[in-house]
Amino acid sequence: MISVVIPSYNRSHCVLALLKDVYAQKGVEMEVIVVDDCSPDDSVEVIRREFPQVILLVNGKNGGPAVTRNRGIRAAKGDVVVGFDSDVTIPDEHLLSKVETRFKALPRVTGLAFRLLKPDGKSEDTPRWWHPVPIGSYADREFVTSYFSGTAYAFRREELVKAGMYPEILYMHYEEVELAFRIIDQGGSILHCPELVALHHANEVSRxxxxxxxxxxxxxxxxxxxxxxxxxxxxxxxxxxxxxxxxxxxxxxxxxxxxxxxxxxxxxxxxxxxxKPLRTETLQRIGAMKQGLTP
Structure with a gap:
């Protein structure tokens, strides 16, 4: 089963659009967990009213993206966690089914980094391209990477927990970088999959x-x-x-x-x-990725 984890803060209209897309997914068993980070708007009430089937968790105080994502991961019952920030939409109704197929076909892969496009469905979301290779040459290619964006991703839950999940001390920004390093350090791998597409609407709150x-x-x-x-x-x-x-x-x-x-x-x-410094072998693997090599 797939556990979809969505952190939400002050974006009721955005999270409703995303939930509509999530529940339109076909051919997959899933649970949907929304963790509200103490939103001052009507997010909690609207989600409860429009999507009562959602597992809705509400933080008692604002904890930031790392804390909020981790709470959802801890609550997840699926063996795969798919995470979406609340300001994305999903154009492909078979996206989660493709994620499931990928993990079954690639038992040694720990995580999948999604391709992020702007709302037009054509332009790359360049500000969130932190992969170790150039976006112009690799956006439409599959490659092993040392990064994933928390905007849209998929991981085997057990490996996420083993790696320590998101570092909550950072609150926000660079939390994905450290988690990716920890995944690689424990022998895991992250694969950029261009066929797994999410549209990022870049809500002003994130800017x-x-x-x-x-x-x-x-x-x-x-x-x-x-x-x-x-x-x-x-x-x-x-x-x-x-x-x-x-x-x-x-x-x-x-x-x-x-x-x-x-x-x-x-x-x-x-x-x-x-x-906990990264192992020498991990640093070498990350270095190889910067050269476009598969370590």
Whole structure:
């Protein structure tokens, strides 16, 4: 069985459109779990009224995407978890059936990264292409990757749990990056599948400047502390932090940058306790993926 997990925050009209598409899926057994992250709008009431068959979980306080997705994954009963952000739609009514077929045919594959298109169904959603290869050459190709977008994906649930699920300390942004690294570090693999398509409607809530000016510079540091060996952590952090500082100065966000650095410093002791550097073999696999190689 497939467990569809949908985190939702303040997007009642979007989540209703997605649920309509999910329940139009054919040829698959599924359960649908929506986790509302303490929305101030009418999301909870509308979902209960329009889709009473949904398993609806409501956070007592806003926890962020990582916390919200993890709650849904913990509640899932299926052996496969398919995750959708609430601002996507699904043009293919056989999408979940294709996911199921893929996992049956590829028993060693841990996760499937979906192809994300803009609402026109033709243009690539380039801001969410963080794969290690160029979008122009690989968007319509199948390849092993070190990344997936939380916007639309599928994983074997047991492997997600084993990898620790989404790192909740990050709150939002880069949480998929770390989870992908952990999946690979435990010997798993993620396959980009161009035939698995979701349309991303890029709701304004997901474009908050807070992501750019606070979470990005902070979480780049936290990711390095959590995952990378000493020297590689320094090599990763220094150029990125310098770039973010210059960008903050140019954009008038120096206070936000300082706030991000302060937050990273406050979380540093806790992260040191949780720190688990990636194995050398994992770093080599990720390096090979950047060259378009199948490790």
């Amino acid at each position: 908050r400047s807070e992501v750019t000016v606070f979470y990005k510079p902070r979480n780049q540091i936290l990711l390095a502390v959590a995952c990378l060996p000493g020297l590689k952590a320094i090599q990763y952090v220094l150029p990125r932090t310098c770039y973010q500082f210059v960008k903050a100065c140019g954009g008038g966000h120096v206070r936000d940058f300082a706030r991000a650095m302060k937050s990273a410093g406050q979380l540093f002791p806790r992260l040191l306790e949780l720190r």
